[in-house]
């Protein structure tokens with residue numbers, strides 16, 4: 001196969017591992033810096049260029065689109081789709097996963113477990129949304145936050161009101177969400193490839209931290225997950241229309257609750273915690289989908 005990874009940095013662990021996994025399997029693979037790809041459109045059809053040269057004969061791309069370049073990254077993925085190149089995750093799925101409200105709407109529609117969540121435009125509705133999630137303690141989160149930044153735990157109604165008003169004053173959109181206390185600052189990251197969870201780790205927040213993100217000092221270990229958790233993770237990825245994703249799940253008293261579906265999941269934490277060759281499994285999955 002002729003494979004390309006859309007990534008800003010060939011030195012990143014995930015990018016390096018995907019290149020390695022593709023080469024081990026005898027594929028030709030290159031890393032395309034997403035922001036240096038240019039989009040060319042004419043009646044002759046869509047073309048993708050890199051530094052003045054047309055990119056040809058691509059069989060598949062693996063989009064690794066960081067949150068900071070979502071707009072341009074998605075345009076490049078759409079261009080590949082228009083060119084008939086197999087995209088491991090499509091532009092629609094990536095778009096859905098980037099907006100927490102949109103993702104939760106799709107999860108709720110599919111009947112997948114999620115923390116009770118509310119959203120409003122008007123500051124007048126603050127009382128309503130606080131009530132909807134069962135009152136404090138509650139979580140307020142920015143729609144497009146990542147790595148735990150933009151997720152706030154409000155212990156009291158007063159704190160919640162102030163945080164919501166302050167963020168709305170900055171024109172930020174936010175979700176108000178039930179706080180799942182019994183998760184105890186831990187969550188599960190399930191790496192889904194196609195219709196399987198190929199690796200799962202438990203992430204535990206640093207002392208006194210309710211956020212388990214590794215970027216916030218959380219630690220990871222191999223997790224054994226239940227059939228229900230497995231099914232929930234796979235269903236969540238399907239509901240968003242993705243093929244490969246990292247699903248964050250809280251273990252609650254009423255079962256697994258999906259927090260987030262990440263369409264460019266990092267591989268370092270999960271490969272190191274589980275010892276699984278996730279990059280290899282991703283390349284194998286693409287091999288099955290792209291016949292030459």
Ligand SMILES: Nc1ncnc2c1ncn2[C@@H]1O[C@H](COP(=O)(O)OP(=O)(O)O)[C@@H](O)[C@H]1O
Pocket residue numbers: 115139141145146147148149150151177178179180181183185186187210211212213248250259260
């Ligand atoms: N409703 C919640 N109840 C309990 N913990 C939560 C809740 N929402 C988020 N968290 C904790 O905060 C972390 C970050 O939240 P998340 O929604 O995944 O945002 P981000 O995109 O910034 O990672 C989660 O991994 C989890 O540990």
Ligand SMILES: [Mg+2]
Pocket residue numbers: 147148213248260
């Ligand atoms: Mg997260």
